[in-house]
Amino acid sequence: MQRGILSVFLLTIILVAGLGVEASAQEGLAISGLSAGSSxxxxxxxxxxxxxxxxxxxxxxxxxxxxxxxxxxxAVIIAIPAIFLLHYLIIGAKHFGHDGEQIYFFTLLNRIVHVFAAISFTLLVVTGLLTIFGSVFGGGTFIRTARTVHLVSAMVFVFPCFLMFIMWFKDMLPRMYDISWMFMLGGYLSKEKKPVPAGKFNGGQKGYFWFATLGGAVMAYTGFIIWGFGADLDTIRLYTIIHNFLGAAIVAFYLTHVYMSVFAIAGSLESMKTGYKSKDEVDILHSRYDYN
Amino acid sequence: MARMKFLCDVERCIDCGGCVVACKEGHHVPVGVNRRRVITLKEGEPGEKSISVSCMHCADAPCIAVCPVDAIYQRADGIVLVSKKTCIGCGYCFMACPFGAPQFPSGNVFGRRGAMDKCTFCAGGPEETFSKEEKNLYGQNRIAEGKPPLCAGMCATKALLAGDADVVADVYRERVFQRGSGVNAWGWNKAYKKK
Incomplete structure (x- = not known):
């Protein structure tokens, strides 16, 4: 009798254990089935x-x-100067009398801020282009230094950029007549001296202003992140793409600005040194500017 | 000419880190730079796998395509090398690389990245072979000595294979056949498939 009970007990244990083993084996299969991923x-x-x-x-x-x-x-650094060279040869520079009545156009603060912006911005453009075309110069110490200068100039540029934004904000707000200025390309395609619709700043200057200040802020931020790898890799990739596209647009504006101020309007660079523009020039190129 | 390739057999890699240590010690790689690392996926879960990753010395390497100063070049045997004297540390190669291989030592002025450092397949650099300069800049040149790369030579389970692509592929094919598993070598399509 006792033996009978014992054998039933053992049999039960074996059966239960067997079921348990099978259950766990199935469970294992299920887990491995779930986790098996393709290579x-x-x-x-x-x-x-x-x-x-x-x-x-x-x-x-x-x-x-x-x-x-x-x-x-x-394309930007070849096409734009080429177009301007043609313009200079075919249409030529605009000349205005500089002896007549003078108008105080830029305050001392304007000019100081502008000179800091001009130097740092020029360095940014030059060192940026050096980096992009680094293979032409064989890389190495020269281009490495250019990158360092790029960073330092950017840090300097942030200050005049901010001040320019504040002091010219109002004058740079777009107006309706800026559209007609753009359609006639500022009157630069003719030799005639007809008054062109522009306030203190013309449509082109306004475009450059917004690209240089707001665009400059975007360039500074993306550049800072790229410099220190201060974000995850995908963000850095995206910022580098933005930095390059926006940079090309800003370089285009920069070259235009340099051509206009140095070549296209004879003597217009003087106004950024002395602060005065001739009445003759203002009445034609900034006809809507109320200087009284 | 033989085409050099890496292959990490994920069925064999046991995440021991031997390859990482061998490379770092053998080449005196600076702190913060890892030419090779072991990535473990699904750690602690069923189906855990580890793989040793470094520069794959890709055909049509994206790093070469994006370098603005042409500091990176590919030898006839497929090994991709960098000239640290030309490199400006812009980091574009790191953005282009699918394997995260390019590394940059820190500690320069203004936090500037130093010249890019990556796996050389133990083949040194553009400087004169076995010169002191080559050793200082790039580490050992074991390929010129007729030896396999340190990482693969050191691998305890022979998971990491390095050398002539045809031989590597044959060894791996035989293993796959014997195991009966049809796993593809990770990253081979990305690195070596010609478009």
Whole structure:
């Protein structure tokens, strides 16, 4: 009788244990079935860990930087001066009498802020272009120094940029007549001296102003992040793309500004040194400016 | 000419970190720079896998395409090398690389990145082979000595294979056949498939 009970007990244990083992085996199968990923899934997980969304941003950056940014900047620095050279040869500079009545156009503060902006901004453009075309100069210490100068000039430029934004904000707000100024390209396509619709600043100057100040702020921020790798990799890639496209637009404006002030209007650079423009010039090029 | 490739067999990698230590010690790589690292996926979960990652020495390497000063070049045997004297530390190669291989030593003026450092396949750099300068800048040149890269030579489970692509592929194919698992080598398509 006792033996009978014992054997039933043992049998029960074996059966229960057997069921348990089978259950756990099935559970194991279920787990491994759930976790089995394809090698492509694993590879994707690894790439996400080491280099972010490479397919989305890395490839885009590689294509743009590898094939387009260099060409874009080359086009900007060749096409714009070429157009201006043609303009200078065919239409020529505008001459205004500088002996007549003078109008006080830029205050001392305006001129000081502008000279700091001009120097730091020119350095930014030159060192930026040096970096982009670094292979022409063989890289190395020269381009490395250019990058350092780029950073320092950017830090300097932030201050006059901010001051310019405040002191010229009101004069730079777009007006309706700026549109007609743009349609006639500021009257630069004719030799005639007809009054062009522009306030203290014309449509082109306003465009440059907004690109240099607001655009400059974007350039400064994205540049700062790129310099120190201060964000995740995909953000850095995106910022580098923005920095390059916006940079090309700003360089285009910069070259235009230099041509206009140094060549296209003879003697107009004087007003940024002395503060005075001739009445003759203001009445034609800034006909809507009320200087009284 | 033989085409040099890396292959990490994820069925064999046991995340021991031997390759990382061998590389770092063997080449006196500066602090904060890792030419090779081991990535573990699904750690502590069923299906955990580890892989040793470094520069893959890609065909059509994106780093070469984006470098603004042409500091990176590819040898005839496929090994991608950088000239640290030309490099300006802009970091574009790091943005372009799908494997996160380019590394930059820190500690320069204004927090400027130093010249890019990455796996050389133990083949030194553009300076004269076995010169002191080459050793200081890039570490050992074991390829010129006829030896395999440190990481692969050191790998205890022989998960990491390095060398002539055809031989590497044969070894791996045999393993896959014997194991009966049809796992593809991670990253081979990305690194070596010609578009």
């Amino acid at each position: 492509a899934d694993y590879y994707q997980m690894m790439i996400d860990l080491v280099s972010g969304h490479w397919q989305k941003y890395g490839q885009l950056f590689t294509t743009l930087q590898g094939q387009w940014f260099g060409k874009l900047f080359l």
